[in-house]
Amino acid sequence: MKTDRPYAWTVEILRRANLRPTCQRMGLVKLLFGNGNRHICAEDLYKEARKKSMNLSLATVYNTLNQFKESGLLQEILTGSDKTYYDTNLTPHYHVFRERDGVVEDVPDSAITVSLTDEFLRNNAVKSVDVVIRM
DSSP states (O other): OOOSOTTHHHHHHHHHTTOOOOHHHHHHHHHHHBTBOOEEEHHHHHHHHHHTTOOOOHHHHHHHHHHHHHTTSOEEEEOSSSSEEEESOOSSEEEEEETTTTEEEEEEGGGOOOOOOHHHHHHOOOOOOOOEEEO
């Protein structure tokens, strides 16, 4: 989208998610969505924001990531580690979490087969399946 307003696309993303486009949210949207899909934790996003001289606190980053998750902009990845990771890729897929270096990688949903018994499916309404392989 060609525009004289370089942050116009960030405003549009926030408005579609029913979030007010503040300077801090727009800056975080640019960091999160500006270069394709990615996985990131709050601490790493905060470091990136500070390198870009953004004026915000770590608490603001945590709160904003939670707002983005609640509004459907991000997927939360629970790895079992002390950090929560977020994914900008909302299409169905799974994850590998490398514990030694704290890296989350995508695994295509076609690479893993999840099998649920007919009895289980009769008695339970499955909304989604999240798989994180810890290595």
